Amino acid sequence: MSKPRLKPDLSxxxxxxxxxxxxxxxxxxxxxxxxxxxxxxxxxxGGAVWKTLGQDxxxxxxxxxxxxxxxxxxxxxxxxxxxxxxxxxLDVNLKEIYEVKKRFGDRAxxxxxxxxxxxxxWHEITKxxxxxxxxxxxxxxxxxxxxxxxxxxxxxxxxxxYVKMVTEFVKEVSTIPVLVKLTPNVADVRFAxxxxxxxxxxxxSLINTINSIMGxxxxxxxxxxxxxxxxxxxGYCGPAVKPIALNMVSQIATDPxxxxxxxxxxGGISIWSDAVEFMLLGSSxxxxxxxxxxxxxxxxxxxxxxxxxxxxxxxxxxxxxxxGKSAPRIVDWKKLNLHYKSVAAIDPAKCISCDVCYASCNxxxxxxxxxxxxxxxxKPHVLQDDCVGCNLCSLVCPVDGCITMTPVDTGLKPLTxxxxxxxxxxxxxEVYRRH
Amino acid sequence: MAPSKRQVDAFAEMKGPMTRxxxxxxxSRCLYCYDAPCxxxxxTHIDVPRFIRQIAAADLSGSGETILEANALGHSxxxxxxxxxLCEGACVYHDWQEKPIQIARLQRHATDAxxxxxxxxxAPGPDNGKRVTIVGAGPAGASCAVYLRRLGFNVTIFxxxxxxxxxxxYGVAEYKMDQPTAVAEMKFLFKLGxxxxxxxxxxxxxxxxxxxxxxxxxxxxxxxxxTRSLGIPGEDLPGVVDALSFIERVKxxxxxxxxxxxRTVVIGGGNTAIDGATQxxxxxxxxxxxxxxxxxxxxxxxxxxxxxxxxxxxxILTNAVPVRICGKKKVEGVEFKDAKGATFVxxxxxxxxxxxxxxxxxxxxxxxxxxxxxxxxxxxPGTLATSVTNIFAGGDAxxxxxxxxxxxxxxxxxxxxxxxELLPGAAAPAGNxxxxxxxxxxxxxxxxxxxxx
Numbered sequence: 071m072s073k074p075r076l077k078p079d080l081s082x083x084x085x086x087x088x089x090x091x092x093x094x095x096x097x098x099x100x101x102x103x104x105x106x107x108x109x110x111x112x113x114x115x116g117g118a119v120w121k122t123l124g125q126d127x128x129x130x131x132x133x134x135x136x137x138x139x140x141x142x143x144x145x146x147x148x149x150x151x152x153x154x155x156x157x158x159x160l161d162v163n164l165k166e167i168y169e170v171k172k173r174f175g176d177r178a179x180x181x182x183x184x185x186x187x188x189x190x191x192w193h194e195i196t197k198x199x200x201x202x203x204x205x206x207x208x209x210x211x212x213x214x215x216x217x218x219x220x221x222x223x224x225x226x227x228x229x230x231x232y233v234k235m236v237t238e239f240v241k242e243v244s245t246i247p248v249l250v251k252l253t254p255n256v257a258d259v260r261f262a263x264x265x266x267x268x269x270x271x272x273x274x275s276l277i278n279t280i281n282s283i284m285g286x287x288x289x290x291x292x293x294x295x296x297x298x299x300x301x302x303x304x305g306y307c308g309p310a311v312k313p314i315a316l317n318m319v320s321q322i323a324t325d326p327x328x329x330x331x332x333x334x335x336x337g338g339i340s341i342w343s344d345a346v347e348f349m350l351l352g353s354s355x356x357x358x359x360x361x362x363x364x365x366x367x368x369x370x371x372x373x374x375x376x377x378x379x380x381x382x383x384x385x386x387x388x389x390x391x392x393x394g395k396s397a398p399r400i401v402d403w404k405k406l407n408l409h410y411k412s413v414a415a416i417d418p419a420k421c422i423s424c425d426v427c428y429a430s431c432n433x434x435x436x437x438x439x440x441x442x443x444x445x446x447x448x449k450p451h452v453l454q455d456d457c458v459g460c461n462l463c464s465l466v467c468p469v470d471g472c473i474t475m476t477p478v479d480t481g482l483k484p485l486t487x488x489x490x491x492x493x494x495x496x497x498x499x500e501v502y503r504r505h
Numbered sequence: 506m507a508p509s510k511r512q513v514d515a516f517a518e519m520k521g522p523m524t525r526x527x528x529x530x531x532x533s534r535c536l537y538c539y540d541a542p543c544x545x546x547x548x549t550h551i552d553v554p555r556f557i558r559q560i561a562a563a564d565l566s567g568s569g570e571t572i573l574e575a576n577a578l579g580h581s582x583x584x585x586x587x588x589x590x591l592c593e594g595a596c597v598y599h600d601w602q603e604k605p606i607q608i609a610r611l612q613r614h615a616t617d618a619x620x621x622x623x624x625x626x627x628a629p630g631p632d633n634g635k636r637v638t639i640v641g642a643g644p645a646g647a648s649c650a651v652y653l654r655r656l657g658f659n660v661t662i663f664x665x666x667x668x669x670x671x672x673x674x675y676g677v678a679e680y681k682m683d684q685p686t687a688v689a690e691m692k693f694l695f696k697l698g699x700x701x702x703x704x705x706x707x708x709x710x711x712x713x714x715x716x717x718x719x720x721x722x723x724x725x726x727x728x729x730x731x732t733r734s735l736g737i738p739g740e741d742l743p744g745v746v747d748a749l750s751f752i753e754r755v756k757x758x759x760x761x762x763x764x765x766x767x768r769t770v771v772i773g774g775g776n777t778a779i780d781g782a783t784q785x786x787x788x789x790x791x792x793x794x795x796x797x798x799x800x801x802x803x804x805x806x807x808x809x810x811x812x813x814x815x816x817x818x819x820x821i822l823t824n825a826v827p828v829r830i831c832g833k834k835k836v837e838g839v840e841f842k843d844a845k846g847a848t849f850v851x852x853x854x855x856x857x858x859x860x861x862x863x864x865x866x867x868x869x870x871x872x873x874x875x876x877x878x879x880x881x882x883x884x885x886p887g888t889l890a891t892s893v894t895n896i897f898a899g900g901d902a903x904x905x906x907x908x909x910x911x912x913x914x915x916x917x918x919x920x921x922x923x924x925x926e927l928l929p930g931a932a933a934p935a936g937n938x939x940x941x942x943x944x945x946x947x948x949x950x951x952x953x954x955x956x957x958x
Contacts, residue, residue, distance in 0.1 A: 142533035142561070422600040425539035432952035440954045448542070456955050468536050469601060505955060 078381035079388040080374065082116070084355035085273030085332035086247040087206040089116035089178035092345060092389060093373050096336055096357035097122050097182035097208060097251075100367070102156065104166025108173060113367040114374055117178030118170075119275075119357060122155035122210045123163050123195065125185050129154040129216075136363075137284035137295030137304065149308035149360045150282045152301070154216045155184055160195075164202040171203035178355075179203070180249065183240075184210040184222050187232060192239040206246050208334075209236060209271075211262070212253040212278025214305050224278070227253035230265035237269025247272040249334060252318075254311075255281050259318045263328045273332030274322060275357060277315045279305025308360040312338030316351060320400040323352030342376025349389065350396035408490060409482040411501040412459040412475045414439075414452045420472035423448035427463035427473060435462045458502040519680045520584070520610055528614045532561035535606050538597055540949040543608060546595035548914040549576035550943040553592055557611055569619030570626040572612055575943040577651035578644050578913040580620060580690045581673050583613035584682040586910050587776075589809045620693055629698050630657030630934040635927050638663065638720040640707045640868075643671020644909045645900025646726035647694050648916025649923075653724075654697040656924045657934055661720070662699055665706035669695075671728055672901075673909060675753045678780040680787070684756050713871045722923045725872065725882065725891070725898040726916065729862035729906055735772065739830030740858075748773065748781035748859035755784045766790040766855040770839045771819075772827055773797065773859030774804040779814045781857040786817040793818070794851055796825040796841060822851070830856055862906060872896060881905050888922030889915060897923055918944050 080091040094117035095101045095110055107118045131153055139148040156163060171179050181199035185191040199207060210217075211227030218225040226232045233250065240248050250266035252259055254277040263274050281303050285294040293301035315337020322328050335353030339345050340361040348356050361369055386392045416427070416439075428450040431439040438456035441448060452463070464473040482499040490498055523531065535557040543553040551572050559568035572579035588594070588609040596605030619626055635658050639646040642664035650660045668674045669691035674684050695701055705711050716723050732747030734740060748771070754763060769785045771778050774797030782795045795814065797804055801823045804811065814821065825841040831850060832838070838852040864880030875883040875892035882891055882898045889897045899915025901907065921941055924933065933941060942948070 143530050422597040423542070424536040424597045426536060429539040429952065432954055437953075437955040440957070441951065443951065453954055453956050
């Protein structure tokens with residue numbers, strides 16, 4: 071008899087904001103109106119961060135707002151926008167927040183906010199969204215284009231003192247959790263995160279978009295996605311930014327000053343496993359935008375299914391069982407074991423003789439792949455004594471599982487650079503051949 | 506009889522052009538192999554990964570130039586090459602995801618773009634004072650002419666037929682390439698500044714001696730001659746045609762005006778026999794039988810061509826030796842003898858002979874060229890020089906009947922051979938280095954790993 075299938079609990083609690091699954095729509099065009107958010111909730115989205123609310127009169131936007139970068143057959147590997155915050159009157163948005171919460175009480179509705187750096191303005195808008203029924207607020211200190219020229223968005227997020235000050239303004243009146251959305255357009259994201267925490271933030275969300283120019287049409291010499299022949303820098307996001315976002319999330323999750331600060335992870339999440347990666351590094355919810363703008367709200371079905379299946383396979387009954395589980399494995403370089411050695415091996419049964427690894431290894435890295443050209447052979451092999459375990463061949467190989475990186479037992483005790491330096495640079499076992 | 510839908514569709518190209526999107530996706534699949542097997546497999550050694558990468562980078566004219574540098578006939582080769590046994594057959598995808606890169610269609614995508622621009626992507630070399638004549642404006646001759654012009658030779662081409670292109674214009678099955686495309690390619694290439702004399706046959710309209718005296722060198726690209734005769738009774742009956750004349754008629758009129766055959770027998774087992782059979786089906790023949798005298802293991806047609814014929818509904822008969830063509834006033838059938846010696850008759854109102862072509866013995870003799878026993882011209886494999894000083898040869902005349910791409914490779918090799926023969930010790934003018942490096946395949950230096958250095 072088979073055991074009854076365990077139904078994992080996908081619900082999360084991010085900084086006190088609860089939702090039936092970790093997938094929230096990020097503050098962006100998909101959350102521009104109550105009608106859109108209700109449709110998304112019908113599909114199963116766990117939460118939505120309302121497209122940023124501001125003071126009336128609302129902003130006006132330009133024509134031509136989005137741009138993208140394709141790679142090979144991948145449409146929208148990277149995405150950018152120059153759209154501003156909501157261009158709808160505040161009252162309309164507040165009324166719709168109320169309607170959405172009335173219909174979908176179990177979902178998280180977070181109001182993203184951006185007003186000038188005045189206490190009065192932040193107090194007013196915070197009170198209004200609380201009255202409308204929002205479950206939390208997200209302070210938009212990240213928007214890198216347009217609004218930053220008016221002293222808002224990233225212009226605030228780039229100055230830790232402002233981050234702290236405005237967070238304090240909001241916390242003075244807020245009865246609901248306050249998330250601070252951080253900009254990646256800084257040298258070190260930890261300073262803003264610390265400031266948010268000091269200001270009393272219940273959590274942070276990151277990353278917002280990255281300053282970007284999407285390109286120039288080389289036939290016309292005009293910027294791509296231009297507004298009548300000109301463009302201004304926009305916010306870059308989409309699959310291509312995920313590693314940058316993961317790094318920043320891990321930095322905050324491991325910084326002694328912010329450890330434990332709840333994180334809503336954002337940046338290039340397209341499929342369930344992307345979300346899991348953010349959560350393993352400490353995000354208790356995740357926010358998506360580009361993938362939704364590419365394929366529509368329906369993707370929540372496979373996001374939920376993928377996460378649920380993975381949790382079942384991993385025996386995780388609830389999300390808290392794995393949130394942050396991989397974060398301790400992100401360490402400083404000086405903590406890495408210099409005596410760990412891995413070498414590449416090419417499986418001749420899988421090799422198709424494209425010899426791409428041969429060209430890349432020998433031209434550009436460590437010159438340790440050879441081809442025995444006797445009898446017309448084209449299959450390369452690794453000279454394992456020379457291999458430094460850099461991974462490049464396995465990265466360029468088009469065939470899954472053909473080139474594997476295999477740990478080699480050196481018989482040496484682990485040695486970190488920290489210890490090596492302390493030791494007067496003695497005791498290193500020369501685990502690879504240096505030239 | 507109105508043409509059936511089958512007939513109308515039948516002449517449509519089998520491998521159509523690619524859209525920009527198709528080309529983008531297909532070119533992204535290419536792995537950009539190092540020292541790629543497709544390059545080795547191509548007799549002209551086109552740098553396939555490079556031209557595909559250029560398509561992926563949306564540089565179609567650069568891509569077309571890469572192709573035409575190595576193979577002046579790249580435009581027609583993209584359509585007629587048996588890529589299944591050449592570049593695409595060598596693609597490493599066969600060992601992996603099975604479906605090779607569609608090299609031919611990508612090549613066409615690039616050369617179509619260059620042809621649309623209207624000018625060949627290279628210039629003639631500075632005049633070197635030497636005059637070369639080319640006999641035959643087929644693929645070998647045209648290829649040789651292009652590279653000779655680039656090396657600075659004055660080039661005159663004599664062609665006995667009305668249209669240039671040789672078998673490209675007259676002998677290629679219509680669904681592979683139509684005649685206007687073949688002729689347009691020739692005109693495009695001749696823009697490099699070749700004098701072309703059409704409708705003049707050497708040895709008949711122009712004495713061989715005139716060529717010897719008026720030109721410093723001659724390139725003989727005369728292809729093959731008439732289809733061999735069966736040497737059996739009834740061969741002269743009306744209704745017996747040779748495959749090349751049949752295909753030529755189909756091409757010239759798009760199959761129109763050709764009496765529809767109820768039953769056609771094609772005699773032969775090669776690729777030309779297949780073309781004869783499939784073109785018969787496409788002109789509305791009720792039943793088409795392809796008869797080959799030996800066992801199926803000896804059929805010289807490519808497997809993919811045989812498959813194509815079978816798909817067209819052609820019946821393939823092996824171990825059928827023709828002994829007599831039956832009929833009183835016209836063809837009524839063919840009598841065959843099977844492996845055991847028993848005879849049988851296949852009814853037919855048309856018999857197409859496709860048992861190979863003879864060689865131009867008369868012209869070879871007029872030039873005094875040494876020949877192999879089977880009639881092929883003897884040449885130096887490195888330079889394609891014949892036994893007579895300053896006469897060179899290439900294409901079907903030396904290989905007995907191969908592909909357009911082989912003729913193109915020969916033309917290229919002979920042009921370089923002529924240069925070295927007529928201008929010994931001279932360096933090729935600038936801008937010729939690349940194609941010269943492709944003659945024997947580009948030397949890809951093995952990259953030495955550390956342990957070897």
